[in-house]
Amino acid sequence: MGPQKILVVDDSPTERFFLADLLAKRGYAVVTAESGAEALLKIRSERPSLVVMDVVMPGASGFQVTRLMSRDPETQSIPVILCTSKCAETDRIWGLRQGARGYLTKPIDAEELLAKIADLVH
Numbered sequence: 001m002g003p004q005k006i007l008v009v010d011d012s013p014t015e016r017f018f019l020a021d022l023l024a025k026r027g028y029a030v031v032t033a034e035s036g037a038e039a040l041l042k043i044r045s046e047r048p049s050l051v052v053m054d055v056v057m058p059g060a061s062g063f064q065v066t067r068l069m070s071r072d073p074e075t076q077s078i079p080v081i082l083c084t085s086k087c088a089e090t091d092r093i094w095g096l097r098q099g100a101r102g103y104l105t106k107p108i109d110a111e112e113l114l115a116k117i118a119d120l121v122h
Contacts, residue, residue: 008053010053011035011057022110040069055095
């Protein structure tokens with residue numbers, strides 16, 4: 001079996017590069033998307049093991065994409081970690097209610113993210 005595939009979704013090219021580079025250096029196969037709509041297409045075509053997703057993006061937010069994934073039998077088993085600048089406790093609770101399995105605030109702590117991924121993909 002090949003490396004675990006992770007989809008990184010963020011509208012910021014800097015954040016996308018940082019996360020993709022971090023994960024690739026740890027041996028993960030990385031696919032990226034820059035919007036919620038593109039993420040939904042890539043989730044279907046790429047079948048990632050896990051999704052690391054921003055919340056605030058043009059079009060569909062990370063909350064909306066996570067909710068759609070959690071309600072779809074084809075994608076509900078794919079864990080989502082939301083990585084966002086939205087640091088209010090109400091946002092974290094809302095994100096987890098949408099189906100996210102993790103909620104990290106930016107700037108992302110690389111070790112915390114890698115530990116959370118390791119917990120969710122086996």
